[in-house]
Amino acid sequence: MQFHWMPVVLMVCIAWIALGWFALVQHHEEPGTFGDMFGAANSLLSALAFAALIYTILLQRYELKLQRIELTETRTELKGQREQMEGQSEQMRTxxxxxxxFRVLGVFGDIVASIDLIKRESGVVTTSGRDCFGVFYDRLENRYxxxxxxxxxxELSDRQIAERAYKHVYTESHGDVGHYFRTLYNLVKLVDRSAVDDKHFYTNLIRAQLSNQETLLLFYNCACGDGRPKFEPLVERYALLKNMPRERLIxxxxxxxxxxxxxxxxFMGSTMDGRVDANEGG
Known part of the structure; x- marks a missing residue:
């Protein structure tokens, strides 16, 4: 909404001159009447000036309203851009x-595939890959x-005996077992310390990679070995033993x-149900 002042000013000046000329022609012999005509013209000009002032105020109010609308739209646009940038930043972090x-998960898979058991007398590879964990667990059972x-x-508790048995097996195969569990622990820790929302999605992927024998050995690594102070809480937090065949425990x-x-x-639900039944039976 724009207002052009020059045409209005020009028209007012022309009207004022025309009025003066008309008054001069009609009343050149009556100066008093001629002066009264200019008084009326001055009143008209004052009214026009007042009207112009009112119009200017209204115009300014309209412009302020447009500025407020534009400011609101700008804020909305900036908010949308900020949300978009936050979404992009979150996606970049993910x-x-x-x-x-997935790089560490791939390394973990390579470590499992590289494990092999060699017969000392002949140097022949007898077992390789995930099958080695079945041998490790059999050794643990036999040692226990x-x-x-x-x-x-x-004089030792059952747990202390299990700790001695696990330490013996771990020492025998430290090069393979130690490397395996260090990598697995750091993989789970990577998820735990990340900022992703659904951490269980990724730990479920890790759990899906573990064979029955691996979960059994993981159980005793965390209960009796080096994994007890740091790895055990993560195992409990992310249910990494969910698929472990519990009937195969020593x-x-x-x-x-x-x-x-x-x-x-x-398992948590069945445990709670068992406790409730026991309390009711008592």
Whole structure:
């Protein structure tokens, strides 16, 4: 909305001159009447000036309204741009995390594939890859049973005997087992320390990579080995033992060494139901 002043001013000047000329021609012999005509003209000009002032005020109000509307639209646009930038930043962080995650997950798979057991006498590879964990776990079971049968450790608790058995197996295969669990721990820690929303989605992918024998050995690594202080809380937080065949534990009483959350929500629910039934029966 724009107003052009020059035509109005020009028209007022022309009207004022024309009025003066008309008054001069009609009343050149009556100066008083001629003066009265100019008084009327002055009143008209004053009215026009007042009207112009009112119009100017209205015009300024209209322009201020347009400025407020434009400012509101600008703020809305800036808010949308900020939200878009935040979304892009979040996506960039997620992409960066996933690149790191899948790279380490690939390294973890390569480590598993590179494990092999060689017969000392012939140097022939007898077992390789994930199958090695079945051998490791069999060794753990046999060592535990041997210590229990020996009778030399009657003063030790069941957990202390399991710790001795695991330490023996771990020492024998430290190069393979140690590297494996360090990589697995750092992979889970990478997810735990990330800013992604659904961390369980990624830890579920990790859990899906673990065989039954790996989860059994993971159980004793966290309960009796180096994983106990740091890895065990992560195992419980992300239910990494959910798919572990619990019936394959060396002793079923060992399951109490972990919080129920380590075995998933279904196990937690059944545990709570069992406690309720026991209380009601009592």
């Amino acid at each position: 992409d960066s995390f996933e690149n790191s995650f 049973a041997s210590l229990r049968r020996s009778g030399y450790f009657e 002793d079923q009483n060992h399951i109490g060494w972990f919080e129920p959350s380590a075995f998933g929500k279904e």
